[in-house]
Amino acid sequence: GKGGYRHFMQKEIFEQPAVIGDTLTSYVDPLKRRVALPEVSCDLGNLPRLTISACGTAYIAGLVAKYWLEQIARQPVEIDVASELRYREAPLPEGGAALFISQSGETIDTLAALRYAKAEGQHILSVVNVPESIIARESNAVLPTLAGPEIGVASTKAFTTQLVVLACLTLAIGRAKGSLTANREAALSEALLEVPQRAAEVLAMDAQFIGIAQELAEARDVLYMARGSLYPLALEGALKLKEISYIHAEGYAAGELKHGPIALIDDLVPVVVCAPSGPLLTKTLSNVEEVVARGGRVILLSDAEGLAQASDGVAHRIELPKVDPFVAPILYALPVQLLAYHTAVAKGTDVDQPRNLAKSVTVE
Numbered sequence: 001g002k003g004g005y006r007h008f009m010q011k012e013i014f015e016q017p018a019v020i021g022d023t024l025t026s027y028v029d030p031l032k033r034r035v036a037l038p039e040v041s042c043d044l045g046n047l048p049r050l051t052i053s054a055c056g057t058a059y060i061a062g063l064v065a066k067y068w069l070e071q072i073a074r075q076p077v078e079i080d081v082a083s084e085l086r087y088r089e090a091p092l093p094e095g096g097a098a099l100f101i102s103q104s105g106e107t108i109d110t111l112a113a114l115r116y117a118k119a120e121g122q123h124i125l126s127v128v129n130v131p132e133s134i135i136a137r138e139s140n141a142v143l144p145t146l147a148g149p150e151i152g153v154a155s156t157k158a159f160t161t162q163l164v165v166l167a168c169l170t171l172a173i174g175r176a177k178g179s180l181t182a183n184r185e186a187a188l189s190e191a192l193l194e195v196p197q198r199a200a201e202v203l204a205m206d207a208q209f210i211g212i213a214q215e216l217a218e219a220r221d222v223l224y225m226a227r228g229s230l231y232p233l234a235l236e237g238a239l240k241l242k243e244i245s246y247i248h249a250e251g252y253a254a255g256e257l258k259h260g261p262i263a264l265i266d267d268l269v270p271v272v273v274c275a276p277s278g279p280l281l282t283k284t285l286s287n288v289e290e291v292v293a294r295g296g297r298v299i300l301l302s303d304a305e306g307l308a309q310a311s312d313g314v315a316h317r318i319e320l321p322k323v324d325p326f327v328a329p330i331l332y333a334l335p336v337q338l339l340a341y342h343t344a345v346a347k348g349t350d351v352d353q354p355r356n357l358a359k360s361v362t363v364e
């Protein structure tokens with residue numbers, strides 16, 4: 001059942017501190033402060049390339065992983081949506097590995113991309129939530145998410161637990177390649193271990209999202225923007241909003257704004273910005289200024305330090321807990337989920353069974 005919640009999606013959003021904690025328990029040794037992956041049967045220190053592929057929200061998790069793997073582990077990554085990878089006949093390097101991400105483990109395009117990569121001689125890794133699924137069975141090694149069953153069509157807890165597993169994979173590859181000192185691995189592991197508590201703090205702010213959602217529910221279009229490892233969260237925020245509220249939404253890399261999307265800005269277009277404090281904060285805030293100067297209604301998600309530096313013209317400020325920039329993409333998933341959820345509730349759409357969508361896409 002829904003355990004007292006109004007929708008499965010809401011229940012699953014609120015389960016995140018627990019299931020992120022469960023997933024961390026099986027991947028991070030809290031005493032040694034280092035990750036311990038299941039046996040992956042390939043040399044993670046020596047991959048010429050990791051090819052990542054998935055669909056929808058799982059693809060967006062992979063996009064965050066690309067930022068982490070390249071920046072932190074110095075691992076070259078290629079990523080593509082599975083429906084493209086399966087047909088574009090990309091050459092995959094000898095000795096490479098390919099990683100597929102799927103909640104259901106049954107998505108037909110992801111499975112087809114997996115089979116293509118296998119035929120190209122790649123070692124096949126997968127991050128799945130259903131361990132007996134076909135994608136799990138056809139993989140050389142499986143990194144499970146411990147999200148438990150996800151019923152709501154819009155993926156929430158599967159996404160954040162995918163991110164946790166991918167963060168741990170990043171640390172494991174970084175160690176194997178010698179890109180990460182033991183001290184740095186310990187610091188990043190500690191940042192991960194704090195996520196359940198910080199996520200619970202965000203969920204305790206739930207009421208703050210309801211008022212803003214009333215405003216989003218009136219909009220015809222909503223833009224999302226962010227930079228770096230938060231950029232995929234702009235895509236995820238827009239995807240969640242489209243799926244369950246049917247409001248047109250787009251996610252952009254903030255630096256792309258002036259290359260086109262800024263033409264859309266007027267006082268009717270809300271712009272949700274994910275901008276935690278960190279090396280890219282000032283760059284993102286200068287994009288916020290550009291939006292404000294054109295009358296755009298900015299909803300700024302940041303921490304106290306980031307909000308202190310933001311323009312007075314920002315319409316709404318949401319103060320999130322300050323976390324290590326490494327784990328910010330995990331934490332910022334929650335506010336974008338809550339915004340989409342409350343917007344859909346305000347519009348009265350069928351949150352758990354949005355029109356035209358299926359939980360598991362087993363046909364092309």
Ligand code: F6R
Binds near residue numbers: 055102106156
């Ligand atoms: C978005 C959503 C879809 C799935 C996609 C992949 O909320 O649920 O975009 O993420 O269909 O599904 P899996 O992860 O089962 O392969």
